[in-house]
Amino acid sequence: VTDDDPCTLRAxxxxxxxxxxxxDASCLRDVRARGGDATWRGPTPEAFQDECALAARQLDxxxxxxxxxxxxxxxxxxxxxxxxxx
Amino acid sequence: xxxxxxxxxxxxxxxxxxxxxxAEAARTSSDDPFAxxxxxxYHAAAARLAGWRGRVDGVLSxxxxxxxTVVDLDEIALADVLHxxxxxxxxxxxxxxxxxxHGERLAELVLVRFDALLxxxxxxxxxxxALDALDPLAATxxxxxxxxxxxxTLLDRVASLTAxxxxxxxxxxxxxxxxxxxxxxxxxxxxxVEAAPWLAALAGLDPFTAGRLCRAAGxxxxxxxxxxxxxxxxxxxxxxxxxxxxxxxxxELHPPQLLLDALRGDPAAGRQVxxxxxxxxxxxxxxxxxxxxxxxxxxxxxxxxxxxxxPAEAGQVLTRVLPALRADADLxxxxxxxxxxxxxxxxxxxxxLGGVVGGATWSWGxxxxxxxxxxxxxxxxxxxxxxxxxxxxxxxxxxxxRVGDRAAVLYDLGVAVGTAQRAAGDGHVWVARQADAVWHxxxxxxxxxxxxxxxxPVGAVVGFATGAGVARLAGLTExxxxxxxxxxxxxxxxxxxRHAADAKIDHAARIVRLDLAGSPTAGPPPPDxxxxxxxxxxxARYTDELDRWVxxxxxxxxxxxxxxxxxxxxxxxxxxxxxxxxxx
Numbered sequence: 114v115t116d117d118d119p120c121t122l123r124a125x126x127x128x129x130x131x132x133x134x135x136x137d138a139s140c141l142r143d144v145r146a147r148g149g150d151a152t153w154r155g156p157t158p159e160a161f162q163d164e165c166a167l168a169a170r171q172l173d174x175x176x177x178x179x180x181x182x183x184x185x186x187x188x189x190x191x192x193x194x195x196x197x198x199x
Numbered sequence: 200x201x202x203x204x205x206x207x208x209x210x211x212x213x214x215x216x217x218x219x220x221x222a223e224a225a226r227t228s229s230d231d232p233f234a235x236x237x238x239x240x241y242h243a244a245a246a247r248l249a250g251w252r253g254r255v256d257g258v259l260s261x262x263x264x265x266x267x268t269v270v271d272l273d274e275i276a277l278a279d280v281l282h283x284x285x286x287x288x289x290x291x292x293x294x295x296x297x298x299x300x301h302g303e304r305l306a307e308l309v310l311v312r313f314d315a316l317l318x319x320x321x322x323x324x325x326x327x328x329a330l331d332a333l334d335p336l337a338a339t340x341x342x343x344x345x346x347x348x349x350x351x352t353l354l355d356r357v358a359s360l361t362a363x364x365x366x367x368x369x370x371x372x373x374x375x376x377x378x379x380x381x382x383x384x385x386x387x388x389x390x391x392v393e394a395a396p397w398l399a400a401l402a403g404l405d406p407f408t409a410g411r412l413c414r415a416a417g418x419x420x421x422x423x424x425x426x427x428x429x430x431x432x433x434x435x436x437x438x439x440x441x442x443x444x445x446x447x448x449x450x451e452l453h454p455p456q457l458l459l460d461a462l463r464g465d466p467a468a469g470r471q472v473x474x475x476x477x478x479x480x481x482x483x484x485x486x487x488x489x490x491x492x493x494x495x496x497x498x499x500x501x502x503x504x505x506x507x508x509x510p511a512e513a514g515q516v517l518t519r520v521l522p523a524l525r526a527d528a529d530l531x532x533x534x535x536x537x538x539x540x541x542x543x544x545x546x547x548x549x550x551x552l553g554g555v556v557g558g559a560t561w562s563w564g565x566x567x568x569x570x571x572x573x574x575x576x577x578x579x580x581x582x583x584x585x586x587x588x589x590x591x592x593x594x595x596x597x598x599x600x601r602v603g604d605r606a607a608v609l610y611d612l613g614v615a616v617g618t619a620q621r622a623a624g625d626g627h628v629w630v631a632r633q634a635d636a637v638w639h640x641x642x643x644x645x646x647x648x649x650x651x652x653x654x655x656p657v658g659a660v661v662g663f664a665t666g667a668g669v670a671r672l673a674g675l676t677e678x679x680x681x682x683x684x685x686x687x688x689x690x691x692x693x694x695x696x697r698h699a700a701d702a703k704i705d706h707a708a709r710i711v712r713l714d715l716a717g718s719p720t721a722g723p724p725p726p727d728x729x730x731x732x733x734x735x736x737x738x739a740r741y742t743d744e745l746d747r748w749v750x751x752x753x754x755x756x757x758x759x760x761x762x763x764x765x766x767x768x769x770x771x772x773x774x775x776x777x778x779x780x781x782x783x
Contacts, residue, residue, distance in 0.1 A: 125231055132229055136241055140220040144248055147213040153205035153258070154304065161251055168244035175237035182233035
């Protein structure tokens, strides 16, 4: 298996997409939803909610990065098949 | 200190999800190098959130010593406070929370759970602590969220609980603390709120509530004057029908006493109240000694205390209060009358001359200030106060002598002092006549009482009681400067005349000493007026001595000063200088 094998590249892309989907459905989002005003209120909970918001942004960024990685691998596999690759 | 409210079940659910997140993170991995950065971000985020499990555990276990110091979380059950739709909430004050108490949230708490909080002394005390912890910014947020109308309603409600609790001898200290801290919060918030709607709402407070608010809030002068003035007016109009306007049995002050106490802390506000009130209200308020006790007199005296009040400010009060009280003299009791003397004493030139005092114009309207001074002095205490004020006047106004038309200013000073001394003397005469009237009433109409006392069947007892009464009356007349009884009024008046002659000599001595202070003379020392034997001719004898002193090398200007002052004194004392003149 090499980096130029279209099957391998597409398999890696699939893996990244699965991972992206898994992270997108992470418990982290549930934690954020459950840690809001309906559960607790006060300066300490607000600090927790701020933390959750930051974590959610990091999670979104991670998911986007994984999707971009998958698209890159797919494009590379297509280039190999069409002979446009390096 | 912050607050913390939570739903225990929901928080336990959050705790479980944090466990699940930690487990999820532990099993989430990838060998693909393209996933490395993304996974690193995810793991970092998940680890930070999972790190909160300890703090959540602290809350769930109500741990006092935990990293999140939660104070007795389960003692204040505020189920529907922070999230009214959800039952079972717990709330506590979180000492370690950053950011302090949130004003808006505390307002929400107060609005929803106020009555319940006040029923429990522990909760009430905690609420008071939370209110006290508000910094000015949070206090402003609290006040804005509460709003003026609702704040006024809450203040009245907690005040009624305080008043009733006190009256029933219930321990209402905690509720009273809520009232005071609520008031202080409003005071701290004041610079940040729109004043007009707040003033409108607070002006409608029950007088007792207004009194407690004014005493605790530290409102700025104008606001204090508005709220306290409205409270006093409301008490005058509706006092007898107000539950909280009634006396209680546990030492709580009456509403007007509370309000006057608050105004005593800010005399400028007190002067604004007095200036804005109609005459009839002033007399009804200050004359109500049944309720005010001894509060009104000191209050008035402090409003015009020369250490705190400028001549203009003192005139603003005295020109309003004295005519108003004179018009309702029946309302002025002996104690208040004495305090009127103390209030007027530092400003005798304003009454005796009635014009400009220290650069400020005193407008008496249709009132005759000299007649008012005569009336003020009609109590032994007030007459003494006026005499003392007269003695101090020369020294107090001596700077005017140095810069003005010397002879004219000294003449005016003489008029003021002479008028005041006559008023003081007349006051003592009036008091002595009252005492004489009592004597004559006792000795003439029921004179047979003494006969009954010595011949009746219970002679010893009655005789003893009568003797005690006679001794009491003797004491009265002695205090009025009259020995023996009954005393002929003309003797009293002769004493007053002698008092005037002595006073004139006393003031001449002051003039001589002030004149010569700091300017030693080369000639012989001036005659000491106070070394003269007292008597009605003392003034003439002293004038002769002054002439001899001048002839022997003494200063003619000093003699001229004494004469200018003496002329004024004589005219003032004889009532000949009734045309107001002024001392700038």
